[in-house]
Each structure stands twice: as structure tokens, then as C-alpha cells.
Amino acid sequence: MNNLLLLSLNIHAPFATPSSFNDRSLQLEEEDGHDHHRKIKKSYTKGELLAIANALATNRVMIKKRKLCLLTEEDNNNKKKRKMPKKKERVPVVNNESIVQLKRFITGEMGGLDMKLVIQKVLYESDMKKDQSRLNMPILQLKTKPHQFLTDEEVRMVDESKDGLEVRVVGSKLRMYERPLWLKKWNLKQTDNYVLKTNWNKFVADNEDLKKDTMIQVWAFRKNRKLCFAIVPVERPDAVNNAA
Secondary structure: OHHHHHHHOOOOOOOEOOOOOOOOEEEEEEEOOOOOEEEEEEEOOHHHHHHHHHHHHHHHHHHHHHHHHHHHHHHHHHHHHHHOOOOOOOOOOOOOHHHHHHHHHHHHHOOOEEEEEEEEEEOOHHHHOOOOOEEEEEHHHOOOOHHHHOOHHHHHHHHHOOOOEEEEEEOOOOOEOOOOEEEEEEEOOOOEEEEEEOOHHHHHHHOOOOOOOOEEEEEEEEEOOEEEEEEEEEOOHHHHHHHO
8 A cells, every 4th residue: 555655646765665565664775885785774654654645745735826826926017017108209399480480579579588498288188178277287298497497486486376477478379468377386196287377268269279189389488577488389290290
């Protein structure tokens, strides 16, 4: 019975099994390195064989569990890699005839100074919703850092003042809009945003070419040391490529 148990466990022991196993003993011979042999007799009882069997079975279960954990971990890592969003390709800044005319108007006819591109973005549905009445400008997408077009005092007002900072805005018709807008910083969970609010809906109505999915550029400049903005639509690069 012991022989059958060992064979069923697939144990290849380094010893020979005697012809008679009734005494439950195994004869082992090993060389001690001094040109002579010594015989070691060891007995394996049924209980010991069962213990060996249990140990081997436990090891097999542990190995299977470990393999399963490794496979699960690898699968989870592959899923995470698949879920990682692709990086958005940077859209080149548009510099066409409309922008050239805008710069000439502001620096020439208006006498404006220190023009800086604040952001180039697409008008999304949220920018056009009347119940929100604001133009959203994520700070991480700004082309010019805030302290490069805002003074320290303006930064404080935009950050801390309830209403923000009053500014005047030039539209696509190349004239100063009659009503002021307000620049305010909104601190959100994912990112901080600058918004142009109050009278935004009326500004859009007065500049009919500002529509959903239109790409615009927002420029900051100074007139009589006062902060002003210009908001104009520009032709999207992908539209140009599709036309070509």
C-alpha cells in the first residue's frame, strides 16, 4: 500500500525499495567520500507518508493560488493600460489675416499695448448655455501665464473678490463692446478656471459668429493701463485640412 501511495504522489525518492516492504523500512546507501560506504536505515510509517502527501497537496494549492493571483494582477494592469486616455494632440496656434487685422486695430486705432494671447479654444455647449452665461478658460490651457497679463492687484481681485475684475471686451466686429464683463477665478475639483461672465450672453448675441464648436482666440491687452480682452473666431486647422 505504501508503494502505491508513493507512486500516486509521483514521489521519486533517491532510494531503492527492498523486495519485502512488510517491515516498512527503506535501505539507503550513500557515499561518504572516503572510499567506503555506510548504510542508513530509515522507516516511513503510514502516518508520515500521509503527512508528506498532505504537505505536497497544500503546496500544489498554494502554487495554483499564486499563479491565479499573478494572472489576475496582470489582467488588471492590462485593463488599466487600456483605460488610460490618449493624450490630446496640441492644436497649432492660428495666425491668419483675421488675427493680423485684430492686432492692427488694437495697437493702431485703439492705441492698445502689450497684447498677449491668453487662450485658443473651442466654444463648447456649456460656453453657449444661457443659464450659465460665462466663457470658461481652464488655467492649464492658457497660452500665457496669469501673472504675465495680470498685475498682482488684479490677481488678488480675480481670486478673492466676489464679483471679480471688471474688464472691457472687443468682439469680432472690431469695436469695443458697450457693456463690461467680469473676469473671475473659479476653483474646481479637477482644475482652476478663469471665466468671463456677466453680459456674456449679450456679447455672444452681438457677435453672431460666436457659435458652438467655433474655435476662438482670447487676447489680453492694455488701454490706458486698464485690462481689456479681445475675443475673435478663427478658422480651425482641421477644417482647413479637410477642405484641402
